[in-house]
Amino acid sequence: MSVFLSRAPLALDALLAEVASPACGGTCVFLGTVRNGPEDPGVAAIEYSAYEEMVDAEFARLLADTRARWPGVRVAVRHRLGTVPVGEASIAVAAAAPHRAEAFAACRHVIEEVKRRIPVWKKELRADGSAVWVDAAGHPVAEPPHA
Helix, strand or coil, X not given: CCCCEECCCCCHHHHHHHHCCCCCCEEEEEEEECCCCXXXXXXXXXXXXXXXXXXXXXXXXXXXXXXHHXXXXXXXXXXXXXXXXXXXXXXXXXXXXXXXXXHHHHHHHHHHHHHHHCCEEEEEEECCCCEEEECCXXXXXXXXXXX
């Protein structure tokens, strides 16, 4: 299994431990949580899949880019795979930096770039038993993005 992927619920305490440092005065955490959006029928869960062979390398590049852009920042990220029910986190990002502004900026950068760069796909499992693949912005697509 990937360093950055998990089939189990995400452990925020582990991410916080990864970024903790006496040199860091600000820590920012982002949790992306599966929600039941306005669609009818509603969403019951999201099933996440990934191009696992590529995920670690791309996440490593993303985190290296982030550290280069904000020297002194410490950042960690985990993304769930499999079925994630409404109300549970599908992604967690923690960023710590000497000052809060850098922690917030680095955290936001990572989550935005994950959506753009990381080969993880999602299928919404609807309350009526139907399913629909969606793109990174949540828009329905006709077939799996990786097909």
